[in-house]
Amino acid sequence: MEKKKPLKRHPALQPLSHDHHQGLLLCWKIRQGFKLGIEPSRIKTYCEWFWENHLQSHFEEEEKVIFPVLSAQNSLVKQALSEHKRLRNLFSNWENLELTLGQIEEILEKHIRFEERIFFPAVQEIATQSQLEEIAEYGQKNKFVENETDPFWINSSL
Numbered sequence: 001m002e003k004k005k006p007l008k009r010h011p012a013l014q015p016l017s018h019d020h021h022q023g024l025l026l027c028w029k030i031r032q033g034f035k036l037g038i039e040p041s042r043i044k045t046y047c048e049w050f051w052e053n054h055l056q057s058h059f060e061e062e063e064k065v066i067f068p069v070l071s072a073q074n075s076l077v078k079q080a081l082s083e084h085k086r087l088r089n090l091f092s093n094w095e096n097l098e099l100t101l102g103q104i105e106e107i108l109e110k111h112i113r114f115e116e117r118i119f120f121p122a123v124q125e126i127a128t129q130s131q132l133e134e135i136a137e138y139g140q141k142n143k144f145v146e147n148e149t150d151p152f153w154i155n156s157s158l
Contacts (some may be wrong), residue, residue, distance in 0.1 A: 010124045015139030016066070017120070020060045020112045021142045026050050027112075032153040040097040042152045049147050051091040057141075057144060062115075063111040067139050069127045076119050083111040098135050111143040 009017050026047070033043040061078065069076045090104050127135070 002141055004023065009120065010127075010132060012139065013066075013124065014063065014126075015016065015141070016058070016135075017116065017158035018115055019054070022054060023058075023108055023112050026055075027067055027109040029153040030101050034098075034101075036110045036152070038152045040101060042150055044094060044097055046147065046150065046152065047091070049149075052082070053147070054144060055087075055091070059088070061138050061141075065131075065135050066104055069123045069131050076122055080111075080119055083107065083114070087111065 004068070029046065033040075039149055063081070067080065070077050072078075086107055090100055090107065094100055
C-alpha cells in the first residue's frame with residue numbers, strides 16, 4: 001500500500017486547515033457519541049455550539065477570501081458552495097435528530113477532505129501574493145477554544 005505524502009499547505013491557508021482539523025474532530029465526536037450510546041440531544045447541543053462559535057464564521061471566511069481566488073464559475077467553488085449550503089441547512093433543521101447528526105458527520109467529513117485535498121491545492125496554485133496576504137490576514141483570528149461543558153465523547157456517564 002502506497003503511503004500518501006502529507007500535503008504542503010501554504011502558511012496563509014494553515015489557519016483554515018487547523019479549523020478543518022477541528023471540524024474532523026467534530027465528526028469523530030459525533031461518531032463517538034453514537035458509539036457510547038449518548039443521548040442525541042447532548043450531541044446536538046454541542047453541534048449547535050460548534051456551528052455558532054466556529055463553523056459558521058469559518059464558512060463565511062472561506063466564501064469571502066478563498067473562493068474568489070478561483071472565481072464563482074469554477075466547478076470547485078460551485079461544489080464547495082453547494083456543500084456549505086447543505087451543511088447550513090443541516091445545522092438549522094433538527095426534525096430527525098439522529099439522521100441529521102449522521103448526515104452532518106458524513107457530509108462535513110467529506111467536505112473537509114475535498115477542501116484539503118482538492119480545493120486548497122487549486123487555490124495555492126493560482127493565488128497571487130496579494131490574495132495570499134489577504135487570506136493570511138483573515139487567519140489571524142482567535143484560536144479554537146473547546147467547549148468542555150459536556151464532553152460526551154469522553155465519558156457517557158456525565
